[in-house]
Amino acid sequence: MTSSPLRGARFDILGWRLDPTDDRQVLADFYCDRHGHFTEGVRFPEATRPVAAAAAEAPALLTLLTIALGASYYKLAASPQLSLPPGGPAASRLAAALYGEGLAEFRVRAGLPFPDDLTLVEDTGPRPPQIAAPSKDQRARSSALVAFGGGKDSYVARRLMAKHGVPCRLASVVLSPAVRDVLIATAPTAPIFIWRRLDPRLSARTPLGFNGHIPITAINALCLALQAVLDGNREVIFANERSADEPTMVLEDGITANHQYSKSSAFELILQEAIAEAGAAAPAVFSILRPYSELWIGRAFAAETEAFPRFTSCNRNFRMAGDATQRWCGACPKCAFTSLILAPFLSETENRIAFGRQFLDLDALQPFYAQLLGLSDHKPWECVGTIAECRAALGLAARREDLSRTMAVQHFAPRLTGLQDPAELDALVDACLRPVASPTLPRTYRPTAEGGAL
Ligand SMILES: CC(=O)N[C@H]1[C@@H](OP(=O)(O)OP(=O)(O)OC[C@H]2O[C@@H](n3ccc(=O)[nH]c3=O)[C@H](O)[C@@H]2O)O[C@H](CO)[C@@H](O)[C@@H]1O[C@H](C)C(=O)N[C@@H](C)C(=O)N[C@@H](CCC(=O)O)C(=O)O
Numbered sequence: 001m002t003s004s005p006l007r008g009a010r011f012d013i014l015g016w017r018l019d020p021t022d023d024r025q026v027l028a029d030f031y032c033d034r035h036g037h038f039t040e041g042v043r044f045p046e047a048t049r050p051v052a053a054a055a056a057e058a059p060a061l062l063t064l065l066t067i068a069l070g071a072s073y074y075k076l077a078a079s080p081q082l083s084l085p086p087g088g089p090a091a092s093r094l095a096a097a098l099y100g101e102g103l104a105e106f107r108v109r110a111g112l113p114f115p116d117d118l119t120l121v122e123d124t125g126p127r128p129p130q131i132a133a134p135s136k137d138q139r140a141r142s143s144a145l146v147a148f149g150g151g152k153d154s155y156v157a158r159r160l161m162a163k164h165g166v167p168c169r170l171a172s173v174v175l176s177p178a179v180r181d182v183l184i185a186t187a188p189t190a191p192i193f194i195w196r197r198l199d200p201r202l203s204a205r206t207p208l209g210f211n212g213h214i215p216i217t218a219i220n221a222l223c224l225a226l227q228a229v230l231d232g233n234r235e236v237i238f239a240n241e242r243s244a245d246e247p248t249m250v251l252e253d254g255i256t257a258n259h260q261y262s263k264s265s266a267f268e269l270i271l272q273e274a275i276a277e278a279g280a281a282a283p284a285v286f287s288i289l290r291p292y293s294e295l296w297i298g299r300a301f302a303a304e305t306e307a308f309p310r311f312t313s314c315n316r317n318f319r320m321a322g323d324a325t326q327r328w329c330g331a332c333p334k335c336a337f338t339s340l341i342l343a344p345f346l347s348e349t350e351n352r353i354a355f356g357r358q359f360l361d362l363d364a365l366q367p368f369y370a371q372l373l374g375l376s377d378h379k380p381w382e383c384v385g386t387i388a389e390c391r392a393a394l395g396l397a398a399r400r401e402d403l404s405r406t407m408a409v410q411h412f413a414p415r416l417t418g419l420q421d422p423a424e425l426d427a428l429v430d431a432c433l434r435p436v437a438s439p440t441l442p443r444t445y446r447p448t449a450e451g452g453a454l
């Protein structure tokens with residue numbers, strides 16, 4: 001496949017420039033030897049200052065964003081040579097991570113070589129300048145931006161930040177008015193919106209070349225970091241859980257591919273180092289949910305009753321085309337995962353408010369439950385929890401009178417021997433609910449010895 005006629009030879013991340021016609025927009029430029037030039041716009045319409053302020057105070061952060069945005073265009077021809085704009089060593093490591101493991105799913109599913117055959121060409125020209133740290137006074141007035149993606153994790157992250165007494169504003173990145181509308185409908189308070197405008201040649205109906213998944217959370221994180229620079233927020237909070245570290249698929253020789261790579265703790269560390277290198281004006285970016293599992297989050301989310309009639313984790317809602325007709329499609333891995341992980345913690349009434357019906361009984365979801373429970377080749381290529389915690393959730397559901405007769409419990413619980421012994425199940429649940437040490441999380445946000453319950 002290395003010699004596929006769809007592949008190019010070279011992809012250049014050219015850099016960013018301020019839009020001369022719009023002081024709220026930055027433009028990122030790319031060149032692919034197979035498909036020519038591409039430009040993506042990122043707009044910060046609600047920021048308190050024009051984007052030139054970020055260009056002056058944190059130019060290297062704009063470079064990092066440009067590197068992350070390039071993945072959408074790079075994937076069209078998956079060239080073996082990638083040239084970078086000037087930046088430091090941490091920026092190069094970020095690029096290697098994004099275009100390597102960050103594109104693992106894309107490469108594996110497109111039949112391209114993985115581990116990749118990528119060579120990075122670093123630009124040794126002058127690096128973007130370092131800017132002095134903001135004053136203590138500026139930091140004292142700080143507040144946080146909390147990423148909002150419409151689902152349960154964002155709600156729990158927001159709740160944790162409130163518990164820490166930090167004033168927060170929700171912020172979302174959108175590519176279309178349809179997705180903005182879903183986020184408004186699902187959010188507890190109106191988010192700030194950051195708008196990406198893909199190059200029209202990428203979003204055209206006929207694909208130019210290869211297509212596949214990109215490390216989207218990295219793009220969202222860097223968009224929010226720039227919004228934070230413009231608004232003076234010192235922290236950008238994500239809701240990436242420890243479960244995102246489990247790979248989606250194990251390939252030969254123990255090599256792994258993870259759909260959620262840019263949500264993983266390994267990537268978060270690389271991102272933090274690159275942001276620190278970008279200068280003191282850049283905010284701290286971290287995931288407040290890093291010590292916790294999806295099972296822990298499911299339990300915490302059970303307290304978010306205001307969210308039940310609003311939230312959605314079904315990704316049909318987040319397609320640019322806006323082709324979702326209901327909050328939950330009832331036919332995808334995310335619908336299966338969310339219903340399973342919340343099952344032990346929601347009453348029958350709450351489940352009806354959240355999902356409208358009992359998903360554990362839906363025929364269409366049974367193959368996805370099998371994948372989630374580790375009963376097939378690999379987990380779904382989606383944002384789902386670990387096999388262990390899916391098993392724990394099924395075991396807890398089996399203990400509940402009202403859920404024990406559902407199709408998923410009846411079908412799968414007897415096939416999972418670990419769920420039959422109460423002591424073994426208790427131990428599994430306990431391991432899933434216990435927070436783990438998370439070096440990427442600032443000390444003040446780390447869980448208490450008691451387990452960090454909300
Ligand atoms: C909503 C969704 O799940 N989309 C994935 C889907 O794309 P689809 O064609 O069904 O719809 P669109 O998202 O509207 O994309 C249209 C095309 O545009 C390309 N594209 C989109 C955004 C972008 O930033 N760059 C792009 O090039 C896209 O490739 C389509 O051709 O399938 C795609 C291929 O597998 C996925 O890449 C789409 O995923 C979106 C980028 C997306 O936002 N997905 C998140 C819901 C998601 O997967 N989040 C992960 C985070 C993983 C991570 O490491 O960051 C998660 O929560 O686990």
Ligand SMILES: Nc1ncnc2c1ncn2[C@@H]1O[C@H](COP(=O)(O)OP(=O)(O)OP(=O)(O)O)[C@@H](O)[C@H]1O
Pocket residue numbers: 146147148149150151152153154155171172173174217220237238239240263312313314338383
């Ligand atoms: N469009 C977006 N803009 C900004 N942040 C986003 C966006 N989509 C997702 N995120 C953030 O990325 C992280 C991972 O997304 P994820 O989909 O796991 O979270 P979620 O939508 O809150 O929960 P769920 O797992 O129920 O879908 C979260 O912090 C989420 O807020």
